[in-house]
Amino acid sequence: MxxxxxxxxxxxxxxxxxxxxxxxxxxxxxxxxxxxxxxxxxxxxxxRNKEEIIRAIFVQMHEVGVSEYREINDPRGPGNAASMEETFLMIQRFNWRYRFFKRELAALVQSDPELKALFVASHREHLAMVRQAIDASIEQGFFREIPLHLRELLTEQIWLMALFWLNYLEVGGEEVTEATLARGNEILRTMMLPYLSESALRSVMQGSGVHTL
Amino acid sequence: MxxxxxxxxxxxxxxxxxxxxxxxxxxxxxxxxxxxxxxxxxxxxxxRNKEEIIRAIFVQMHEVGVSEYREINDPRGPGNAASMEETFLMIQRFNWRYRFFKRELAALVQSDPELKALFVASHREHLAMVRQAIDASIEQGFFREIPLHLRELLTEQIWLMALFWLNYLEVGGEEVTEATLARGNEILRTMMLPYLSESALRSVMQGSGVHTL
DNA sequence: ACTAGTTTAGAGTATACGCTCTATTTTTTT
DNA sequence: AAAAAAATAGAGCGTATACTCTAAACTAGT
The missing domain is CATH 1.10.10.60 (Homeodomain-like)
Structure with missing residues (x-):
């Protein structure tokens, strides 16, 4: 170096x-x-200027993020509850470390087209990851079969949640703590609950405090 | 005047x-x-300064918003699919008209404690409205019975979605159009679908293109 | 050790920002 | 119509901002 x-x-x-x-x-x-x-x-x-610094920070965040995602999901592969939640928590850690970025996200990408291009590309990658995780979950019998269109909606639902949860806490006047992060995780589980397979439902039930429908 | x-x-x-x-x-x-x-x-x-202008804009937005919400939900009362979706679209209209506000939300409330107090109060009111709509839906047999805790999670899930959908579109490089707004609406329906009662399911099925589970 | 290239210091500059102040015009009150 | 109050104009000021430029210090290869 x-x-x-x-x-x-x-x-x-x-x-x-x-x-x-x-x-x-x-x-x-x-x-x-x-x-x-x-x-x-x-x-x-x-x-050369502040914008360039911000862009460099974003690139750093993205690169480290992708490599951490691989670490979590490579060994076991995506498609189980544990790796999904671990990924969610990892994303929240990033959202915290670079919290200014998510906080000002929309304003930043508005005033810097170059940053916007970078972000949109990363955004698409993230969506693809979620999509892939859902597909893998279905394949492994963790999720039930889901029609394509519904799968798309679920993908966005989950990613929007992961993207804005910290923001939501912040603007709502709540602090970011273990507890509030866990609540985000709970909501995520709630979103996935209707799509769990019979067998997954049985095994999940006895574990964490997930509420049944 | x-x-x-x-x-x-x-x-x-x-x-x-x-x-x-x-x-x-x-x-x-x-x-x-x-x-x-x-x-x-x-x-x-x-x-006196720019902050005061922004606060005044927020107050205006909030007041008009609350009165429009009453108009939509007063006659028939909340608790049916139509009023929920109409409310969602109304909120999106507001998010569009005052889009700078949601765009910079987190940054604005961070740098102006007075605005933050205003927003947090409004935020709580909104959550209460969603909560009330869910309760009314259950009472009217549109939703099934839902345990309190799950109801809370669902409330936040819905409100977060309404709050950030436009933002999500913007940062993802999508334009705000009839179509993209409708997609937000679809996701909202997807979120509520697992909680519909038998009778509601039947009546909803034949109407819009909601996908069954 | 010499030299070319890289890295850093720090003074300096043009600009624009937020805001004030006083004078003038317009409106309202009596 | 006169007096008081409200509303507006616009010049101007102190400050901070983003950024530049030159000279000095350091580093690395030969």
């Missing part, structure tokens, strides 16, 4: 913290430089 | 348009004044 790379990642790290605390609007490049103890000139040597 | 009130509402109207187009960050009080053809001094005579 070269010196430049080290400085670059220190800038990103500091920027993430400041953005999370105060929002991208309130944080200027000069603030980031000052918080890091480097000069504005130095910062501008590495990043 | 006094002259001041007229000017005030013209300011709000112009602000909404500009905010929707360019985002609150890019729009300054001077821009609003210029777009309206009044002086900055005049604008500041009516509103």
């Amino acid at each position: 070269s010196k430049a790379d080290r400085t670059k990642s220190r800038i990103l790290e500091t920027a993430i913290e400041l953005f999370n605390d105060r929002g991208t609007k309130a944080v200027t490049t000069n603030h980031i430089a000052a918080a890091l103890g480097i000069s504005p000139g130095n910062l501008y040597y590495h990043f | 006094s002259k001041a009130d007229r000017t005030k509402s013209r300011i709000l109207e112009t602000a909404i348009e500009l905010f929707n187009d360019r985002g609150t960050k890019a729009v300054t009080t001077n821009h609003i004044a210029a777009a309206l053809g009044i002086s900055p001094g005049n604008l500041y005579y009516h509103f």
